[in-house]
Amino acid sequence: MGKVVVIGAGQAAASLVARLRAEGHDGEITVIGAEAVPPYQRPPLSKAYLLGEMDQERLYLRPRDFYEAQGIELMLGTPVTAIDLSARTLIANGEMIGWDDLVFCTGSEPRRLPAAIGGTLDGVCVVRTLADVDAMAPRFTKGARVLIVGGGYIGLEAAAVASKLGLKVTLVEMAERILQRVAAPETADFFRALHSAHGVDIREGVGLGALTGAGRVEAAELTDGTKLPVDFVIAGVGIVPEVELAEAAGIAIENGIRTDATGRTSAPNVWAAGDCASFPHKGAQIRLESVGNAIDQAELVADNILGAGRAYEAKPWFWSDQYDVKLQIAGLNHGYDRVVVRKGEGTCSHWYYAGATLLALDAMNDPRAYMVGKRLIEAGKSPDPDAVADPATDLKTLLK
Structure with a gap:
C-alpha cells in the first residue's frame, strides 16, 4: 500500500491514522504537526485543564507509544512550508517528503x-x-x-x-x-x-x-x-479554517478546503477532513467545527483512501460545559422559524422547527431529550411540537 502523509496533528489526524491501521493499511504513515506535542483533546483546554483538573498527559488522544507501536511516524514541531502536487512531495523542516495520498487535517486558527x-x-x-x-x-x-x-x-x-x-x-x-x-x-x-x-x-x-x-x-x-x-x-471572536498551505498549492478553497462527498479535494490523491474542510450538505458547501465531525470525517477519508468510496453523511452534534450546566446540541438550526421549549425538573430543552420539520435541539442538563432528539433528527422524523412541549409526554414514545 502507498504512503499516506497527514498535515496537521489534531483530532482529525489522530482519528484518520488510527482508522487506517485498524482497517489494514500496511504502508507508511507520517503525521506532520506544527505543535511540539502529540495529538490532544482541545475542548478540555479551556475547562478542565485550565481549572487544573486535568494534566497534560491526559489531554493526549493516544499515548506516545501507540504511534510507535503502530508504525506511525510523528514529525512534531515541524511546519510544512511548500507542496508540489505534480511531484507529490512537500517540504517540512527543510526535508523533502514524498507521498501517495496526502491529507489536510490542518484545523483552524482563532481570529x-x-x-x-x-x-x-x-x-x-x-x-x-x-x-x-x-x-x-x-x-x-x-x-x-x-x-x-x-x-x-x-x-x-x-x-x-x-x-x-x-x-x-x-x-x-x-x-x-x-x-x-x-x-x-x-x-x-x-x-x-x-x-x-x-x-x-x-x-x-x-x-x-x-x-x-x-x-x-x-x-x-x-x-x-x-x-x-x-x-x-x-x-473569543471565532475561528477560521487553516487553508493557506492548500491554497498556495493551487487546491480549491470554498468555505475551507473544498472537498466532494468522499473527502477528496480538487487535486488527485489529496484529501481533507476536520475543521479545515468543507463538504456538500443539502445543496451547500458547509464546514462543521466539532470533535464529532473531525472524527467521523477523518474515518470516512481513511476508508476512502482504502477504496471504500463512501459519501459523508453528516450527523452534527456539539456540546458546551459551563458551570454545572452541560449543553448538548444535535442537528443544525439553519432556517428555523419556531422554537419549542420543553422544561423539566432541573432540565430544559429547545427544539428548532422549520414549519413542521424538526431541525435541531439544544438540551441543557437533559441527556434524555438530547438522545431522543438526535435519533429523531437522524431518522428524519418530526414529532408534534405540542407533544414535545408537554412535560407529561414520555419522550421515548416519540421514537415509535
Missing part, C-alpha cells in the same frame, strides 16, 4: 484582535492551543479583572472558568445578544441568566473600541464610551 486597536499588547490572549492556555493560565488569579470579547461558546466557556476561579469578569458582545449566530434567543436567555447569577457582567450590543497600555494591556475602551481597567483580555 485575533487587530493590532490597530491594541490586539498585540501583552495580556491579549486567545484560546486554541496548549501553548495558548499554558501562557494564559498564570493570569487566572483571584480578583484579576478580565475582559472577554465575544459572546459565542468560546467566550462563554472562558467566562465560566474565570468566574469559578474568582476573577472579575466582563464580557462584551457587539451583536444584539450573546449566541446570536448559533442559537435561539431562548438559549441565549438561559445562558445570560446563568452567567449573571455567577457574577459575570455581560454587555450586549457593545463592541470593543480599543485596548490601551504601556506595552501590556491596562484598559479597554468600549464603543459606548465606557472605559474599563483590565488585567488581561481573552479574544
Whole structure:
C-alpha cells in the first residue's frame, strides 16, 4: 500500500491514522504537526485543564507509544512550508517528503484582535492551543479583572472558568445578544441568566473600541464610551479554517478546503477532513467545527483512501460545559422559524422547527431529550411540537 502523509496533528489526524491501521493499511504513515506535542483533546483546554483538573498527559488522544507501536511516524514541531502536487512531495523542516495520498487535517486558527486597536499588547490572549492556555493560565488569579470579547461558546466557556476561579469578569458582545449566530434567543436567555447569577457582567450590543497600555494591556475602551481597567483580555471572536498551505498549492478553497462527498479535494490523491474542510450538505458547501465531525470525517477519508468510496453523511452534534450546566446540541438550526421549549425538573430543552420539520435541539442538563432528539433528527422524523412541549409526554414514545 502507498504512503499516506497527514498535515496537521489534531483530532482529525489522530482519528484518520488510527482508522487506517485498524482497517489494514500496511504502508507508511507520517503525521506532520506544527505543535511540539502529540495529538490532544482541545475542548478540555479551556475547562478542565485550565481549572487544573486535568494534566497534560491526559489531554493526549493516544499515548506516545501507540504511534510507535503502530508504525506511525510523528514529525512534531515541524511546519510544512511548500507542496508540489505534480511531484507529490512537500517540504517540512527543510526535508523533502514524498507521498501517495496526502491529507489536510490542518484545523483552524482563532481570529485575533487587530493590532490597530491594541490586539498585540501583552495580556491579549486567545484560546486554541496548549501553548495558548499554558501562557494564559498564570493570569487566572483571584480578583484579576478580565475582559472577554465575544459572546459565542468560546467566550462563554472562558467566562465560566474565570468566574469559578474568582476573577472579575466582563464580557462584551457587539451583536444584539450573546449566541446570536448559533442559537435561539431562548438559549441565549438561559445562558445570560446563568452567567449573571455567577457574577459575570455581560454587555450586549457593545463592541470593543480599543485596548490601551504601556506595552501590556491596562484598559479597554468600549464603543459606548465606557472605559474599563483590565488585567488581561481573552479574544473569543471565532475561528477560521487553516487553508493557506492548500491554497498556495493551487487546491480549491470554498468555505475551507473544498472537498466532494468522499473527502477528496480538487487535486488527485489529496484529501481533507476536520475543521479545515468543507463538504456538500443539502445543496451547500458547509464546514462543521466539532470533535464529532473531525472524527467521523477523518474515518470516512481513511476508508476512502482504502477504496471504500463512501459519501459523508453528516450527523452534527456539539456540546458546551459551563458551570454545572452541560449543553448538548444535535442537528443544525439553519432556517428555523419556531422554537419549542420543553422544561423539566432541573432540565430544559429547545427544539428548532422549520414549519413542521424538526431541525435541531439544544438540551441543557437533559441527556434524555438530547438522545431522543438526535435519533429523531437522524431518522428524519418530526414529532408534534405540542407533544414535545408537554412535560407529561414520555419522550421515548416519540421514537415509535
